[in-house]
Amino acid sequence: MRDYDDIPEVFRRAFDEFTQRNEGGEDEPPGRPPRPRxxxxxxxxxxxxxxILFLLLLSFNWIIHTYTDWLWFQSMSYEDVWLTQWSYQIVSFLTFFSLALVIMLGNWLVAKRRVLRTGQSPQLFKVPGINWLIIAPAVFLAYVFGQAGTMYWDEFLRFVFRTPFNVAEPIYNLDVSFYLF
Known part of the structure; x- marks a missing residue:
């Protein structure tokens, strides 16, 4: 019968030997030729x-829809209305995109700084390109949040250009327009 108490010790020794071998700055284990860079x-x-082709393929439907809207508004002589609507959709997208990106990347930087402040250097930070593996999904998710925020461009516009009713509600004594944007 085996003594199962020795298994953690074996793993600890193997890990120590592996880290001692790789402390010399080598990326490859000994015995293998170096990988050409x-x-x-x-x-x-x-x-x-x-x-670029992939992005064009993904945005093809949007391009067709936008161009069709532009032609229709142009035929009705309402280009200014369409340009105003479209510019506010872009502003709302950029607002929600940048807000989500700042929150996600700020979270990553705070987490990374806290781990590095402990004095330990985890193996995760030694992986080449780890920052890109974090930044790329953050940018994609920020894009998704920006697209979701674009659907609410009219409410965003009503909030920015709200008009007071000059009527206070009796409980909190706030203007009624506070509830109606």
Whole structure:
């Protein structure tokens, strides 16, 4: 019968040996030839062409819808109305996008700073490109939040340009317009 109390000790020793071997700055374990360092994928022209084509494919429906709306408003001689609506949709998107991005990236920076302040250097921060693995989903989620905020552009506009009713409600003594934006 085995002594199962020795298993954690074996793992601890193996981990200590692994970290001692890799403290010399080597990325690869001994016995393997070093990996050739090529250019990063984000410097490749084909990568960016694929990204642009992918974004165009995703936004194709939006482009067609926007262009059709523009043609209709132009035929009715209401270009100013359409441009005002569209500009406020963009402003609401940028507002919600930047707010979500600041919150998510701020959270990442605070968490990273707190971990580094403890004096330990976790293996997570040694992974190459970890910042991009955090930033890319944060930008994507901020984009989703911005798109969700764009649906409420009219309420955003009513909030920014609210008009007081000059009638106070009796309980909290606030203007009625506070509840109606």
């Amino acid at each position: 090529g250019t990063p994928f984000w410097r490749n022209r084909y990568f960016w062409v694929l990204v």
